[in-house]
Amino acid sequence: MTESVLSLQNIHVGYPRLTVVNNLSLDVADRAFVSLLGPSGSGKSTVLRTIAGFLPALGGRIALEGRDITTLPPEHRDVGIVFQNYALFPTMTAFENIAFALRVANKPKAEIEKRVRDVAAMARISDQLDKKPASMSGGQQQRVAIARALVTGSRVLLLDEPLSNLDAKVRASMRQEIKRLQTELGFTAIFVTHDQEDALTMSDVIVVLNHGNIEQIGDGRTLYRKPATPFICEFIGVSNELAPPLAARLLGREINGRSFVRLEDVMLGASGGVPARVRHVEFLGAYSRVDLDVDGHALSAMLVGDQLPEPGSTVPLAARPGSAHIFEEAGL
Numbered sequence: 001m002t003e004s005v006l007s008l009q010n011i012h013v014g015y016p017r018l019t020v021v022n023n024l025s026l027d028v029a030d031r032a033f034v035s036l037l038g039p040s041g042s043g044k045s046t047v048l049r050t051i052a053g054f055l056p057a058l059g060g061r062i063a064l065e066g067r068d069i070t071t072l073p074p075e076h077r078d079v080g081i082v083f084q085n086y087a088l089f090p091t092m093t094a095f096e097n098i099a100f101a102l103r104v105a106n107k108p109k110a111e112i113e114k115r116v117r118d119v120a121a122m123a124r125i126s127d128q129l130d131k132k133p134a135s136m137s138g139g140q141q142q143r144v145a146i147a148r149a150l151v152t153g154s155r156v157l158l159l160d161e162p163l164s165n166l167d168a169k170v171r172a173s174m175r176q177e178i179k180r181l182q183t184e185l186g187f188t189a190i191f192v193t194h195d196q197e198d199a200l201t202m203s204d205v206i207v208v209l210n211h212g213n214i215e216q217i218g219d220g221r222t223l224y225r226k227p228a229t230p231f232i233c234e235f236i237g238v239s240n241e242l243a244p245p246l247a248a249r250l251l252g253r254e255i256n257g258r259s260f261v262r263l264e265d266v267m268l269g270a271s272g273g274v275p276a277r278v279r280h281v282e283f284l285g286a287y288s289r290v291d292l293d294v295d296g297h298a299l300s301a302m303l304v305g306d307q308l309p310e311p312g313s314t315v316p317l318a319a320r321p322g323s324a325h326i327f328e329e330a331g332l
Contacts, residue, residue, distance in 0.1 A: 003029065003030045004027040004028060004029055004030070005028060005029065005030040005031075005064065005065055005155060005156060005188050006027075006028040006051070006062075006063070006064055006156055006188065006190070007026075007027050007028070007061075007062070007063045008024060008025055008026045008027075008047075008051070008060065008061075008062055009025050009060050009061045009062075009063070010023050010024070010025055010059060010060040010061070011023070011024045011025070011047070011050060011057050011059070011060035011061075011062065012024075012057065012058045012059035012060055013043075013046050013047075013050050013055055013056075013057055013058060013212075014058060014212075019212060020043050020046045020212050021043045021046050021047055021050070021212040022211075022212045022213055023059075023060070023213075024043075024047065024060075024212070024213070024214060025060075026207060026214070026217075028156075028188060028190065028205075029188075029204075029205075030155075030188060031182075031186050031187070031188055032188055032189070032204045032205055033179065033182055033188075033189045033191065033202055033203050033204045033205075034188075034189065034190050034191065034203065034204065034205045034206075034207060035191045035192075035193055035198070035199040035202065035203040035205070035206045035207065036048065036190065036191070036192045036193075036207050036209060037193055037194070037196065037199040037206050037207065037208050037209070038194065038208055038209035038210055038215075038235075039194060039210070039235065040194065041211075042209040042210050042211065042212070043209050043211070043212040043213075044192045044193075044194075044209050045160060045161075045192050046212075047192075047209070048081075048158050048160055048190060048192045049160075050062070051077075051079065051156075051158060051190065052074055052077065052079060052081050052158055053069070053072060053073055053074035053077050054074060056071075057070055064077065064078060064079065064156065065155070078152075078154055078155070078156070079154055079156045079157070079158055080148075080149030080150055080152065080154035080156070080157045080158065080187075081149060081157070081158040081159075081160065082142070082145045082146055082149050082157065082158070082159045082160065082162045083145070083160050083162070084160050084161045084162060084164055084165065085165070086133075086141050086142060086144070086145040086162070087145070088133040088141060088144060088145060088148075089133075090132065090133055090134060091132070092132065093129065093130055093131060093132055094120070094125060094128045094129045094130070094131055094132075094133075094136070094140075094144045095116055095120075095129040095130065097133075097144055097145075097148055098116045098119065098120065098129075098144060098147045098148045098151050099112050099116045099151070100148065101148070101151065101152050102115060102116070102151060102152065105152075115151050116129070116147075116151060117129075119147045119150055119151045120147055122147075122181060122184065122185060123143040123144075123146055123147040123177075123181060124143065124177075125140060125143045125144060125147065128140050128143075128144065137170075138165055138166050138167075138170060139166065139170045139173065139174055139177075142162055142163075142166070142174055143177065145162070146162075146178065146181060150181075150185060150187065154187065155187055155188060156187065156188045156189075156190065157182075157187050157188070157189050157190070158190050158192075159178070159189060159190070159191045159192065160192050161192055161193055161194070162174075162178075163175065163193070163195070163198055164193075164195075171198075175198060175201055175202055178191075178202065179202050191203070196235075196236060196237070199220065200220040200224075201220075203219070203220060204219065205217060205218070205219060206218065206219065206220060206223055208223065208231075208232060208235065208236070210231050210235075215228070215229050215231050215232055215235075216228040216229065216232050223236050224236055224237055227260075227325055229327070230258050230260070230327050233260040233325050234260075237262055238262065238263050238300075239260040239261065239262050239263070239325070240260065240261050240262075240263065240266065240299040240300060241258060241259070241260050242255075242259045242260065242261060242297075242299065242324075243297045244259075245295075245297065246274075246294055246295075246297040246299070247259040247324075249274050249294070250274060250317075250318065250319045250324075251319060251324055251326075255326060255328075256328055256329050257326065257327045257328040257329040258326075258327045259324055259325070259326045259327075260324065260325045260326075261299075261319045261320075261323055261324050261325075262323065263289070263300050263301055263302035264301075264302045265319060265320040265323035265324075266299065266300070266301035266302070266317055266318075266319060266320075267301075267317060267318050267319070267320055268290065268301055268303065268309065268315050268316070268317050269315060269316060269317075270316050270317060270318035271316070272316070272318075273315075273316030273317045273318040274294055274316065274317055274318065275294070275314050275315075275316055276292040276293060276294045276299075276314065276315055276316070276317045277292065277293045277294075277312070277313075277314050278290060278291075278292055278309045278310065278311050278312060278313050278314070278315060279291045279292060279293050279298075279311065280311060281308050281309065281310075281311055286304070287302050287303060287304045288302070288303050288304075288308055289301070289302060289303075290302075290303055290308070290309060292315075292317065294317075301317065
């Protein structure tokens with residue numbers, strides 16, 4: 001079994017009459033890349049800031065490598081943090097930014113020099129050390145922020161939506177860089193994001209939060225293919241929620257609860273399928289989205305290729321066998 005490096009036990013965070021995180025428990029394995037994923041207001045950044053010590057836990061316990069850090073100030077927790085805006089000192093060079101915590105800790109000059117240059121080489125910013133943040137790209141600034149968080153030797157790195165300020169191309173490149181650094185340096189990463197693609201492409205484990213509670217924990221494939229709750233169906237990927245009459249027609253049985261089918265699992269042109277009118281076809285590059293109407297019930301399909309139905313036409317459709325996610329109501 002992989003050792004747990006960070007443990008949150010029954011953590012409660014909030015204010016009078018307002019609970020932000022409710023009785024949350026989570027064990028993080030050593031060297032794992034864990035994403036906290038959820039919509040705005042779900043509590044993911046609150047969890048991160050509580051681990052860092054910026055917000056107090058009103059109840060519960062936080063342990064790092066077995067050591068209780070629940071009430072310790074941030075500077076004594078031995079965790080690194082990369083903020084959304086990087087929080088680099090604008091008047092300092094990259095070298096000075098990375099070295100800052102080591103200098104505050106009165107480390108010897110030779111040790112500072114070696115540790116800064118070593119971590120800069122790992123982050124591939126050795127050629128940026130004499131530059132100030134304003135003369136660096138967003139991706140380079142992020143590498144400096146990561147190097148600064150790691151130079152003290154922290155085994156746990158907290159990343160608070162560090163990719164949100166980057167354009168799509170740089171964002172994809174930085175995903176690979178962060179994952180490479182995490183793998184090569186062997187630190188444990190706790191990564192906060194509202195972006196599913198970030199979480200799905202980078203994470204060993206994804207923790208989905210909703211209103212301060214954990215909805216489901218698992219790898220990306222499990223969350224996508226075996227959602228535990230209706231919220232996961234709606235939040236991860238894109239799904240059709242089938243109205244009961246439509247669910248009965250597509251699935252061949254009455255549904256006492258909620259039923260979801262992902263867009264790619266709606267098959268058009270299926271022999272013996274349910275007739276549907278094409279309302280709209282939207283070309284999205286790698287695939288096209290087809291919006292349909294079945295007796296007043298809306299649903300959508302995802303098609304790959306150039307053979308697309310015309311708006312206003314009627315096509316038969318079916319759900320791919322076994323693809324529906326069904327949540328029966330208790331007692332029915």
